[in-house]
Amino acid sequence: MSLKDFFKGLFGKESKEPRICKKCNEEIKYSDLKANHIICPNCNAYMRMNAFERLEAICDDETFSPIDEELTSKNILNFPEYDEKLEKAKKATGLNEAVVCGTCNIEGKKTAIFVMDSAFMMASMGSVVGEKLTRLFEKATAEKLPVVGFVTSGGARMQEGIISLMQMAKVSGAVKRHSDSGLLYIPVLTDPTTGGITASFGMLGDIIIAEPNALIGFAGARVIEQTTGEKLPKGFQRAEFLLEHGFIDAIVERKDLKDTLSNLLAIHTIA
Amino acid sequence: MSNLTAYEKVAAARGNKRPMGGYFIKNMIDNFVELHGDRRYGDDGAIIAGVGFLNGEAVTVIGMERGDTIEERIKRHFGCPTPEGYRKALRLMKNAEKFNRPIICFIGSSGAYCGIDAEERGQGEAIAENLYKMMGIKAPIISVIVGEGGSGGALALGVGNRVCMLENSVYSVISPEGCATILWKDATKASDAADVLKLTAQDLKEFDVIEKIIDEKDLTSEEICSNLKNYISEEIITLKKMSKQELLDQRYNKFRKIGR
Ligand SMILES: [Zn+2]
Secondary structure (H helix, E strand, O other), X not given: OOHHHHHHHHHOOOOOOOEEOOOOOOEEOHHHHHHOOOEOOOOOOEOOOOHHHHHHHHOOOOOOEEEOOXXXXXXXXXXXXXXXXXXXXXXXXOOOOOEEEEEEEEOOEEEEEEEEOOOOHHHOEOXXXXXXXXXXXXXXXXXXXXXXXXXXXXXXXXXXXXXHHHHHHHHHHHHHHHHHOOOOEEEEEEEEXXXXXXXXXXXXXXXXXXXXXXXXXXXXXXXXXXXXOOOOOOOOOEHHHHHHOOOOOEEOOHHHHHHHHHHHHHHOOOO | OOOOOHHHHHHHHHOOOOOOHHHHHHHHOEXXXXXXXXXXXXXXXXXXXXXXEEOOEEEEEEEEOOOOOHHHHHHOHHHOOOHHHHHHHHHHHHHHHHOOXXXXXXXXXXXXXXXXXXXXXOHHHHHHHHHHHHOOOOOOEEEEEEEEEEHHHHHOXXXXXXXXXXXXXXXXXXXXXXXXXXXXXXXXXXXXXXHHHOOEHHHHHHOOOOOEEEOOOOOOHHHHHHHHHHHHHHHHHHHHOOOHHHHHHHHHHXXXXXXX
């Protein structure tokens, strides 16, 4: 299926509105952003990509095929304001949930892929996000496919309580079974990746890539500051900080991501 | 069964005198030998781990502990495990697997240790690694929530074939105070937040997240410990009858079906 057709069904239209860079506050024309990999041409800040933009940047044309796109969250705990939040997120993103899963080709190599979209409730993980990811890893295991995942998330979704927390174990189990089958998983950590996602599938890749300056951590920076009273070092919890401390394999610029992924997939192709 | 409110249970689970991992290890395990360190960087005081006998059965036990005195609490940083604690736990689980020993985990902590140093040494990675590796440990694992099961820091010892809770313990994705702050910008509404989070043992049993509730009402710590010991012993007998693959499949499927 063509990506455009898939997303037209979701968004109704491609979002071409100008966007404001959070770093320099400049309003940027969409065509300028698009030509620059959604990086601010004014201050070089990496702005957040939506699921459509990410898939379009990585998948070969006409190769993306969605999986479980119809799955949608229910308010299992009857949690206050959750229904409204879900409706708002669906409307804002055109997505049914915070992760889009499917298969695609990357430079001709068939891959299972997931993309999280932070515009959908900070891409927090509830039961549907956990279930979609688990099904994707199970399908990739059955079909002997590598998994490439674009990760961003505020963590487990509070509104689904303990069920959300358990998704961390559930997805990690599916990642393990995929890995035990000798298959490759590459998470690409993007801004921001925090809490329960860093403490589960975000950190469980064979090769872990991050985008420059992406915020990646477990505890929230403000919480750490308040709890310990210590001043946070410069660059704390940024991709470069994690690279320095040995927790990620590489920081890759957005313009080089597809080539790097393609190369890694080729190196890991099972003969 | 008691009729405490959810937030009263949170208070009970956090109670100053509430027995934690150290108590259950001391009173349940014979010939206990404590084993220290993660063989990477350090030894975490918030996790006590070692080997011993439970009703004559050799076991590995891992328990979160905050200490009784203020000095001890500082040493054990109030029961919040550091990455070294989770790595020590995993090291000893691998050791248990090698010697085919059942593993018992006691969980009671407000959450993983929060600090610059913990982030530098990969708190997220340490928890992730435990979730991942525990799914593959070829030995029976029984996890018991004895106090406050605080989010990912609790789950990091919670990937068991059996997960049970003491009646007045709680297990939650976020603290009621944190939830109230996000939801109503008011931490004093923690009691309401505790209700909506559905974090009591009874709630979790209903969601099929846990298998068993150990009664507490009108019982002394000794009696609770003895009942818990009997439950664990019986479950070990059942789990030991399973093949290694059956153990792994049962554990995987237990979590697989949550939120399906
Ligand atoms: Zn800018």
